[in-house]
Amino acid sequence: MIKDMNNNNLKNQTTMNTLTTFEFKPLPYAYNALEPFIDMLTLEIHYGKHHKAYYDNFLNAIKGTELESIDILDIFKNISKYPMAVRNNGGGYYNHTFYWEGMKAHGGGLPTGKLSEAIVKTFGSFEEFKKQLSDAGKTRFGSGWAWLCLDEEVRMCIFSTPNQDNPFMDIAEKKGIPLLTIDVWEHAYYLKYQNKRPDYIEAFWNVVNWEEVSKRYENALKVH
């Protein structure tokens, strides 16, 4: 179901508990908000063209199928059953929203509270955690995503996925509930950093929205 359905439909769908909205959310900040770390032109094209194309193509891929009324996380759980266009564009649609919301203007610094404690307990120090997530992004061959997740054993783990795959997908080598991600496709950094993916990853740490990551961590703990 898409967001522009009329109110009566919305109400009925909610009552039947089958409402699924596939919304193309506004970017949570201005295109220039992440300067100088992520430049305005990159953000404009990345959100307005790349992300939007995944969204449009995802809607096209599920049009007229049962997937229109299934929650996207449930689609991911069974992604191996569906066409590649659903996997690539559904992943591209979801992952980018998650990536945008994990960043903010004047972000960065250090995590706090329970999140900070869990990071230090798991990785030994914040610096070691930062190194491991950065390395996951640097070493992903070709295009993909680096992830911090909470796995089924309620442990924090770091890994990367190829293309537009994500840790919810049944085909993922490792699975978990994502807490933070870095998009390492060239389109995420090429205009400003060209081939220097490590420089983009280093800059990314200046825009991390730790409050959002903390929220995700608290929510993930509730799921387990």
Ligand code: MN
């Ligand atoms: Mn991207």
